[in-house]
Amino acid sequence: MGQPSPHIEVCMSRHPVIIEDTGLGLFQVEVRAQGTSFLSDEPISSGGMASGPGPFDLLSAALGACTVMTVKLYARHKSIAVSHVQVMITHQRDPESRRDVFERSIFIDAAVTEDExxxxxxxxxxxxxxxxxxxxxxxxxxHSQTAIATGRRARDETHMCAMEQACDELATG
Structure with a gap:
């Protein structure tokens, strides 16, 4: 067997993401990661305050951000001149299979061959x-017996539906 890749160790998360309710509204939470923070919430139509992206928006953003970053990194490693990468993610749940479907549309601005x-x-x-x-x-x-961290308190209907279904399943299960 060969040596493990030196990149394997850096793939482990060493810095947790901390999420806690803000005490404002039913769904608003503060997300703290890598020295920055932002709000996540549900749309007003679902009982939220629409003060930030919903959880499935964040999941879509993670997929899109990772896609752009990976394409740019691969292009750099292969010396492929890419000037701009843009990704659009849509999310829906298939009503029959109940599987989540993320559709990813990728725009790559580059003068490249078809193979590239x-x-x-x-x-x-x-x-x-x-x-x-x-x-x-x-x-x-x-279950943590103590608070994880102290911190300042400071329109995805799919997520609202998924939370309600999870609660219903828990109540009937």
Whole structure:
């Protein structure tokens, strides 16, 4: 067996993302990560204050951001001149299979060959968030006996529906 890749170690999250309710509205939360913070919320039509992106918006943003970053990094490694990458993500839940579907539209501004474009699109499919969503992930929940961190308090209907379904399933299960 060969040596493990030196990049494997850096793929582990060393800095947790802290999320807590703000005490304002039913759904508004503050998200703190990498020294910055922002709000996440549900739309007004779902009982939120529309003060930030909803959880599925954030998941879509993670997929889109990872796609852009991976394409740009791959292009740099292969010396492919890419001047601009733009991704649009839409999310819906298939009513029959109940599986989530993320549709990703990728614009790459580059004077490249057809083969190079295929390589760039293949890199997009291999972005870590795309792989995680495609493979699924294990989620382990533990109860913390103490507050995780102290901090300042400071229109995705799909998520609202999913939360309501989860609550209904828990109540009937």
């Amino acid at each position: 474009m295929k390589q760039l699109l293949a890199a997009a499919d291999r972005c870590p968030v795309s792989r995680t969503l495609g493979a699924g992930a294990d989620i382990v929940s533990i």
